[in-house]
Amino acid sequence: MAGVVPSGRQYVLLLLLLCGFGVVLFRLVALQVWQAAELSVKADRQHRKTVSLEGARGTIVDRHGKVLAMNVEVPSAFGVPTTLDSPTKTARVLAPVLHVRSEELERKLRQERSFVWLARKLDPEQGRRLERLSLDGVGVVMEGRRFYPKGPFLPHVLGFAGMDGEGLEGIEHRYESYLRGEKRMMVLQRDALGRSVFPTDMTERSPTPGHNLALTIDEVIQYITERELEDAVTRAQAKSGTMIVLDPRTGAVLAMAVSPRFDPNVVSNLSPDRWRNKALTDAYEPGSTLKAMMAAAAIEERVVKPNTMVFAEHGRMSVAKTVIHDHEKFGWLSFAQVIQKSSNIGAAKTGMVLGEQRLHRYLQAFGFGQKTGIDLPGEAVGLVKGLKDWGRRSVASISIGQEIGVTPIQMVSAMAALANEGVLMRPYVVSEIRSSEGQLLKQASPQVRQRVVSPETAHTVTKILEGVVTDGTGTKAAIPGFRVAGKTGTAQKIDSRTGGYSASRFVTSFTGYVPAENPRLAMIVVIDEPQGDAWGGTVAAPVFSRVGEQVLSYLGVGSQEPVTLAMAL
Template identity: 45%
Template sequence: MMDSREKWTRVRIRLMWVLFVTIFVLVASRAFYLQVVKKDSLVKLAEKQHQRIVPLTPARGVIFDSNNAPLAVSIEMDSCYAEPRNMESLPEAAAKLAPLLALPKEQVEKKLNGNKNFVWLQRRMAPDLVARIKSLDLDGIGFVKEGKRFYPNSEVASHVVGFTGLDPEGLEGIELKYDSTILGSTGYLVTERDALGRDIDLKGAVVKSADKGHNVTLTLDKNIQYIAEKELTKAVETNGAKAGIALVMEPETGRVLAMANYPNFNPNTYFKYSPQALRNRSISDSFEPGSTFKIFLVAAALEEKVIRPTDGFNCENGSYSIGGRTIHDTHRYGGLSVAQILKYSSNIGAAKIGTRLGQERLYAALTNFGFGERSGIDLPGESGGNLRNKNQWFGVDLATISFGQGVSATALQIATAVSAVANGGLLMKPYLVEKISDDSGNALQVFAPVVKRRILSPETAKTVARMLEGVVVEGGTGVNAAVDGYRSAGKTGTAQKVDPLTRGYSVNKRTASFVGFVPLEKPRLTILVVIDEPKTSSYGGVVAAPAFSAIAQQALCYLKVPPDKGMKKRPEQLEAKATPSVETADAVADGGIVDGTGGTVMPNFQGLSMRQVLKIMEKRGINVKLLGSGRAVEQNPMAGSRIGANDQVWVKFVPAA
């Protein structure tokens, strides 16, 4: 009996020993798993449970111009937060803070009651406001440094640099295009929490991972940009225009030295401006280029050897019928050479060169110059313009496209294409970013000029350049673009705008432009000026050419480009007259300077009395048939059109209401 009891006791002891060993092994295994295998993840989980992380605004890198002048910087400013749990009286604190924060007391109190642990009162505050809040000595109020984007030059280069939002993420321009490069990593405000999830005092809070983004250096020169903006503003405001564009490029490299737009805006307060003012018209807006297109027509025809520089063309005394339509020149020209067609901007001469070139070769040449496709510049929102496929050209399209109607292009496309003529025939890719570097100035990426393709032989490019010099000398349509001390070359352009309501050409809205390069032999600058809807005159040679001259003169002096030897003083400039009245209606397209003495342009009789119409008829020597009585409501042909020998000319009147 005793033996069986002892035996059973020993069995129970062994079982207990096995149980304890098993439990020990399990506990040890679990401890090993938790403390060794899962250590890192559990530490992170513990930190997450015992810490509150408040994201702070990441710092952005600096945007520099080509001379390392800052165009966009991030400055440290204090952001104010509150810990309502640590505040004695929320209504009392709200009453003291409200006037400083420029908010109603009720709104501040509601904000404090919304989150007992942490709430932002105001981000990135002015130093004087920070000092005034600190002087209140309120419990539960703290400050932390955050970056705020600041543009030290205000409006200068605003459309290129762009702007950021509160986050701050890039919203436009370089700020948007290179946002991931410029934007640094987010900083964090870390607070400790107790077992009940309440924030512990923030004293000694740590800001983690607030790394600054990379810096971006642009090809823009701040001084040339300022010159371009100043002269563009002067041209637009002097001529009562709607808007304007000025571009300055290095023809040899494709580097954009200035990209100006009017109207302009201050990126520090971008939210105060309309979307129209924020738009970078240089790359987003396409327009009919008008007679500036004659540069590419002549270049293509010479390159294809369908014309020679010595060839002459009969310009039909200013009126030429083709494809069921009549093309007019501003003046009655007879025989003109190729150079004279450019100098006097003859539409008829251009149409005849276009016919000789043919639509296959003209279309191929224009696409080769980069029209109809985006240039690939490092900015968001670029338009490719509109160049219809040659299979969609009908009737008179070959002729009109030859002098820049029925096709649209951006300012950047035109300046880039003209640069190919200036540099000897190479189409360069335009670019704005020269270098990306770290905060210590070490280059991380450097951008070099890129040749897209050769489009002209050096001989053809040189021939066209010398022809374009004739445009800016005495007798040319671009005499106002002449630059003291330098030989320059260029072309005027005037084009009717399409009326969005009628989908036809507007009677009185024009785009006037001038594009050229200087000095002639070794061009340093390609400059384009576009004036949208000028009211004084619609001709590029009158309203845009003077701005070209002023920008070129100042930029060349700034760059210390030596003057050409033996240059005479530039010819006397033609001034823009007052808004054209019915006596000085504009011609259909650019072809020279209107002298106001011609009697073959149909005036605008809209709204005039019969007596006023008779007076203008007598002064202009026009034989017009008058229908009805009262005020003029309809006329044939339309205002601004040339009156042909066989045209029926009449004005219809209705009694005034």
């Protein structure tokens, strides 16, 4: 072996091997040393995937736990235009599945971008069809979509959430910070096939879902309210209607309906006017319903007693160069009859004796001209002029519900104060906030705003208001077997052309409580611009009666009238 001398070929082979190893060594050094930083970033990008995860938005339920709003995972379709060979062909295949015009899809797919949304928050079936198509350059991801399973139910209170899950109206907006789920970035490792392996940090937790809200609203009471209100609005060919049902002892809102309703699942084509919660945002002249509060003020201040006689001027009285009329030519009336028969002249005279200062003070005490503090967005303050702006007729006008603007929630809260022995409560709609694990985070408790009148005055006014329903203008609000206290209201609307009162456009209303001796429900019905026989007693009072009877029966509140059975059961 020692004497063997390598041949020329062997040298060449050795040289080639050395060169080969040299190239490999050079490449190794280049990859591992010179380009190490850049390549490790690239590798990380390929192996790791950062995903943005958002916890599901919280659920909204009624007071018995019935779901009113919740999040559901639904498919959204996206495209990767840079990978498409024929955007036209892809758009044509997708159009019937996504229900989007193929021209629009093609326009999106021709963009010089690596990601475009084609259609978001689709029905699950659309997602399945899309997956079956298995098109190159088109993918499906799951996104949370807000869903209102009962459709056009309680829409003005619930509000709705936008495409990105943010609350835009109603409770969805007011309680956004509680409902919204936590947003977190999470790093996952991927294998060569792009499958997720597990989070880089195994202790990393999923994003926390939003909190759940329980409302004071009762689904059955809300349904009865919506149905009866809608029926009345249709029959009266009215522009709109509003109804609120409160528990006067606590201020808890059991139902709040605005007609016409809308479906919060489909709001894109609606004008904001349709989703405005008129129960809070729209002030109207209350007309005669305000006489109930004026009466409470006058009795509390000992200006009158129920049997104080008032001369009603046979239906016509001049005040500050204007004339106040009654709907009938009344002579002498007791103060109780003034309210029961809704005499404008009797009420105006009483208001004038009460005086501007005291009337203004009681209006404020009953909560007019200020927000009730209800936990819903957009509440208006209404209109109560400052004393310095009162004219010579103001005290008479305000005593009969003119020259003042109130919202339905203010009026029903004031009426509920009379039902609640003179104590004004703050109305509220959210009773509980719980974490997604069920832990109680916040519980709403009834809040007293202030005492407005004494219990004795409240009882006296209740007796007078019972007379409205038994012998006065509100007989159609009567509920068989129950004592009802309430007041009708029929107010002319302002004519924007003339600046005076319209002769043909009215707001009719009825507000009251039942059972009068131990009130469980305080309600208001407001019907805007009914046609035909447009009186509070004929249009709004029957709705009060129908809703009251059904709700009392549903709540198991027994009639005070004795009942006999024809045969033993």
